[in-house]
Amino acid sequence: MPESFVADLVGLSTDWYLAVAALAEQSPPWLRLTAEIGTEAGLALFAALFLAAWWRARARGARDMALALLAPCATVAVYLVSETVKSVLHQQRPCHVLTDVMTIAQCPPAGDWSFPSNHAAITAAAAAAVIVAWRRLAAVALPLAVLMGFSRVFVGVHYPHDVMVGFLLGVLLAPLLVLLLAPLLARLVQRLRERPLPVPLLADALGGRRALGGHRVSSAGR
Template sequence: MYDDIVELAGQSPSWLQASGILFTDAGLLIFAGLMAWVFWRARTSPTRLAVSLLVPAATAIAYLISEVAKSVIHEDRPCRNLVTLVDCPPIGDWSLPSNHSTIAAAAAVGLALAWRRLAPWVFPVALLMGFSRVFVGAHYPHDVLAGLVLGSVTAWLVFRYLTGPATRLARRLTAHAGDAPTQPMPRVRPRGESKGPLLPPRG
């Protein structure tokens, strides 16, 4: 499957090749922009703001897990000694799972959980971004599939188990921030003043 896709990429028109090369990294910027947008939309609600922050948190956690998996599995890149649309990463930059696919899936699932209306838009972007990694020759299809599964499961688990604590923390912080003294400060009697009822100062 990898050979067929890379051969297809080599025979594709130059504009399609350029689009594949651009999208394989531009997809990350798209997801970063969507995260910023969701954060901006949620700025007036502390609980929604806390949920929006789980999206980059889930993405970062998924990325770290993928890096650990790469360092353990040590699968070499498929583009060694092959002509591909992009230069093959240096030796030691392992292939399984695909970091790009992991990040894309975690971001897409997180964004969809934070704002469900984004689901029809972010899932196709994540899938296209994963496919682009094979199209340019950087990953095997199973690298991409592993990354998509890893990112999706990680984001779901983060939202499943951290949404409650995050929203409770946001409510608690908001409640403390809103606390203020409601009683007036007591008036101090000056020295030498005759005893009597203390009246509030005029004006």
């Protein structure tokens, strides 16, 4: 059953993959190089977004800090789910099946399965989770996640359906995990902040407000 399901998906998206591969082959060298580097290096940009959300949360309430801390944790959880699905379905990468197609990136070794795309799952999860923590980051996080997902097909290492399913896993699971665990972690953060010697990484909401000029920061303008 899983094998036939994967085979049907491969059949549906092979034409899309070939169309994108042809586009990549005709693209200028600078674009191919940018895609090859960016498809991996782009993950570091999400680490920067996590850091920005955490830094902002240091001067805000316990719930904001909980959301910021849970964003990378939820991303790791989604990656583990994606990797588990890969290990069950065993779909070969297109660059192993369609060997006459030029790819920008080197094809991963056999056994490094294709479905779903871990990169797409990670970037979608990171984007969704960090937006829950700080909505204003949506303008950066969402386009970046979509671009990262497309790059996996553009460089030749994934079918379109690998990316789409990975994206769905990230977008659906990461916010759910963050919102389910936020109340529990927020209580813990509040207790740690109220200790005589507070945890520096969690900062102090009251101290943060004083640093901002004594005005209480509203959580409405995420």
